[in-house]
Amino acid sequence: MPTTTCTCGGKAVAKDVKDNIFLPKEAKIIRVEKTTEMERIFTLRLADESQMKFEPGQILEVGLMGYGEIPLGLASSPTRTNTFDIVVRSVGRVSQALNRLAQGDSLLVRGPLGKGFPLENLRGHDLLIIAGGIGLCPTRSLIQYTLDRRKEFQRFILFYGARDPQQQLFLADLSDWRKSKDVEYHETVDRGDPSWKGNVGVITTLFSKTKIDPGTRVVICGPPIMFKFVIRELEKLGVARQNIYLDLERRMKCGVGKCGHCQINDKYVCTDGPVFPFSEIEKLEEAI
């Protein structure tokens, strides 16, 4: 077994390298899909062929030698194959470098990190997932999981909002969900175009399309501005704050509770989250 040795204080300390939370693993790119002008979907497999064990809602630190590493949500369900998906939006140095990679290239992954969606609190109830923009990436993991274990949940409702039809992600999935009997799928765009025949308006306009029971468990992921308006609608419907879960995105560096970059008061988004019940963070300044 590989060991590192420390002789501090004259004592030898052996540590299994596999337990090192800072040690990345190599992952191979099996497939790349350019899904919009800004985003690419990568399907990855660990180079040692081992299974990536994770829960929906967990994150990875994804790195490239010479560029750095960035936090990204896992965008596929652990119930599917021994590959896993991430989506990278080109915004800066690391994400642009990642989006230049091609099938067969390698990158580095550290994780899975953080606490994902609380499956034990969601099972057995109606589930409403509300995803805005790139918020569909981490929620896609839970969507696939729910579809694969459909009997464990009651009604399954999905709201998805994008800025315009060209910004919609996972087009093949959207096409399946529109036809599926296992999910009540509602979608909207802020701005339509001549080809768009669906709803136009912000994501809260979808609440008029269906009836939501107050006992529904709700998961929300999207731009911070969306949280406030969606929560207002849910409160009108009588959904309890402890049954509303928010997937927060904060600046992260280490991803393991050491550097403080993601801290909101006494919470570390990387280790206490990124998924929090609204009741736990509603009083934290700047949480949403």
Ligand SMILES: Cc1cc2nc3c(=O)[nH]c(=O)nc-3n(C[C@H](O)[C@H](O)[C@H](O)COP(=O)(O)OP(=O)(O)OC[C@H]3O[C@@H](n4cnc5c(N)ncnc54)[C@H](O)[C@@H]3O)c2cc1C
């Ligand atoms: C929990 C979590 C999950 C995430 N999941 C995804 C995902 O699935 N897909 C994805 O594409 N991105 C995701 N992000 C955002 C991603 O980590 C940032 O886009 C990335 O760190 C930018 O790094 P960069 O070097 O490319 O850009 P930089 O050169 O560091 O920055 C370029 C621009 O992006 C802005 N920026 C940097 N970091 C963030 C951030 N965390 N949030 C918002 N704006 C930022 C900067 O202010 C700057 O304007 C996630 C972030 C977190 C914390």
Ligand code: FES
């Ligand atoms: S990212 Fe370093 S403490 Fe959370």
